[in-house]
């Protein structure tokens with residue numbers, strides 16, 4: 399079968415009232431622009447008449463329906479659609495008419511250039527907009543979510559559910575996708591390594607019928623999803639920041655333990671106890687937080703390795719600061735300098751040992767996860783061509 403030019407993927411859950419408006423308008427817009435396309439409706443067993451309706455609509459329009467019976471979730475529905483799509487270009491949109499079907503050819507045209515792999519139907523570029531009755535809370539919510547994604551992408555509307563990607567870019571990165579929640583566009587944008595995403599202004603209308611399925615839980619999922627994307631993009635920086643934060647908390651634990659231990663033991667012993675408590679604290683923090691992916695490996699092996707790594711780190715710290723002190727006598731007038739250099743060298747050494755040896759397990763995409771299941775389980779395809 400020859401590849402189609404375009405696959406439009408529409409995830410649905412209880413959208414039977416909107417589809418009779420959406421599908422004919424999509425068909426009209428693409429036909430008018432001379433684009434050969436298929437419309438893939440990926441429904442999560444809505445049982446609201448979507449199946450009968452799509453059967454009927456397929457008599458006149460290039461629509462196919464896939465009903466998933468064992469999975470739910472917007473992002474995995476979109477990935478399922480992408481997996482079965484045949485078009486060279488994949489465009490994703492809501493079923494509820496908040497994304498104007500008439501803009502689809504515009505998004506398609508933007509991906510005709512070699513320069514761009516990704517296109518967004520954007521509310522926030524010049525010429526775009528949202529319905530007037532967006533309350534301040536919804537507006538603020540969208541802006542804060544966008545701001546949190548800023549280190550990942552500089553596009554102005556990374557939260558958009560109306561976007562397109564070249565099928566090849568999707569295929570090249572398919573093994574990396576691991577979204578939680580709603581923001582599948584952001585997932586693709588970050589993981590496909592798309593060059594120069596382009597934004598086409600759109601007017602985002604209120605949904606025509608029915609209610610939004612975006613729940614508070616999905617907003618929390620967005621934060622988990624962001625963490626994962628940060629880990630994907632800035633893994634080492636994220637680990638080191640957590641390692642340093644655990645270390646900083648360990649200093650407080652050290653101090654508090656020392657003061658407590660002084661009431662029971664002589665100072666030399668109290669100092670030893672405090673160091674041991676802080677080291678154990680840091681071990682726990684790094685095992686459960688920084689290097690979470692290794693938390694199921696043997697506890698005692700890790701603990702012994704960690705203590706050894708701290709000892710070696712301390713030796714490097716000591717060696718560096720004392721070495722500078724004597725090798726460069728000028729540093730003795732500013733004792734903080736050799737000490738700080740020692741702390742940095744020791745911490746860096748300790749970090750590398752932790753990363754490679756103590757918690758040496760290789761991180762994977764799904765460490766943390768109950769990700770939406772990848773497209774696998776039972777589904778039925780209706781009116782397939």
Ligand SMILES: Nc1nc2c(ncn2[C@@H]2O[C@H](COP(=O)(O)OP(=O)(O)O)[C@@H](O)[C@H]2O)c(=O)[nH]1
Nearest residue numbers: 409410411440442471472475492493610611612
């Ligand atoms: N297949 C599938 N589609 C979903 C699911 N949740 C939402 N959708 C669809 O995804 C699109 C966006 O959802 P919507 O409720 O409009 O979210 P909003 O635009 O952020 O308010 C709509 O077409 C929904 O029907 C789901 O769990 N599975």
Ligand SMILES: [Mg+2]
Nearest residue numbers: 492494496605
């Ligand atoms: Mg919507």
